[in-house]
Amino acid sequence: MANAPIRLLIAASGTGGHLFPAIALAQKLPDYQIEWLGVPNRLETQLVPKEYSLNTIAVEGFQQGFGLSSIRILGKLALSIIEVRRILKQGNFQGVFTTGGYIAGPAVIAARSLGLPVVFHESNAIPGKVTRFFGPWCSAVALGFEVAAKYLPRAKNVCVGTPVRAQFLDGAINAPLDLAIPDGVPLIVVFGGSQGAVAVNKLVRESAKAWFDAGAYVVHLTGDRDEEADSLKHPQYIALPFYNNMAALLQRATLAISRSGAGSLTELAVCGTPAILIPYPFAAEDHQSYNADVFTSSGAALTLKQSELTAQILQSNVLNLLKSPDELAKMGEKAHAIAVPDSAEKLAQLVREVIET
Secondary structure (H helix, E strand, C coil), X not given: CCCCCCEEEEECCCXXXXXXXXXXXXXXXXXXXXXXXXXXXXXXXXXXXXXXXXXXXXXXXXXXXXXXXXXXXXXXXXXXXXXXXXHHHHCCCCEEEECCCCCHHHHHHHHHHCCCCEEEEECCCCCCHHHHHHHHHCCEEEECCHHHHHHCCCCCEEECCCCCCHHHCCHHHHCCCCCCCCCCCCEEEEXXXXXXXXXXXXXXXXXXXXXXXXXXXXXXXXXCCCCCCCCCCCCCEEEECCCCCHHHHHHHCCEEEECCCHHHHHHHHHHCCCEEECCCCCCHHHHHHHHHHHHHHCCCEEECCHHHCCHHHHHHHHHHHHCCHHHHHHHHHHHHHHCCCCHHHHHHHHHHHHHHC
């Protein structure tokens, strides 16, 4: 009788930065029986492929300070740990994989209380509080950036990069765009991660006329939270909430303007796309600035702080780069050098080593 397939619970929730690497990993473990652990009404309910059963728990993160809301959150955490233990025991799972965030806490505690191995993936250059606290509890911590290891001295760290969606590694990356953009014109792609970036959107709309005058086209992925998303009309301007084929779009881009979440940076690196990065200033522990520093220090990108940024500054930086094709080419080469295209395979191998030994 053949051995039963290994059962793995993946705890990944909330944003594309947490979900896409986990989905990429799952696709590299076709012989595993995988189920998902998420939170109701978050992005995983839309993004997790239908072949993976989705279990949901009620858990949320701690805000600053301690008060009555913290007591309520602690109560939810305790109940969620009990629920995850039940899921793990009833499902006969043999291990847990998590990409962090507040869902990682109950997943790690429940798994370790049952003696199950846990692999934790940290995509950012500076690990978050959850990673720093729970990393030493885990069987291994997989890192997106080597620099993160210095913040996790007691964890078993392995640098594997951050996995990207399959579309970035197959023929789709060179597929033609289904957008009305002429061949040969400069293309600026603006995106703010899976949740958009309203502050960046406003700066771009205020800057764009000069870019149009320079012959550039702009594809602006506004997200779905910008009430003024349709306020700019121009034949060289395409505004969309989202765009599915990001691989082909970034491959075509002359320059990207982006937040610096780890997922976005990984996609820019794989495509070799030069970028102006505007870190989200309210990200936990300013982790987007640390991510951006990795790219800026290697010459792959230019970083502009949102607190010091005006439309005029953004406008002139973009125009200067559009006038410097050699500089853009060098930036693209440096970005591509950061990429770990086989990250999903490396992460899958690490999961196998941890769970199967």
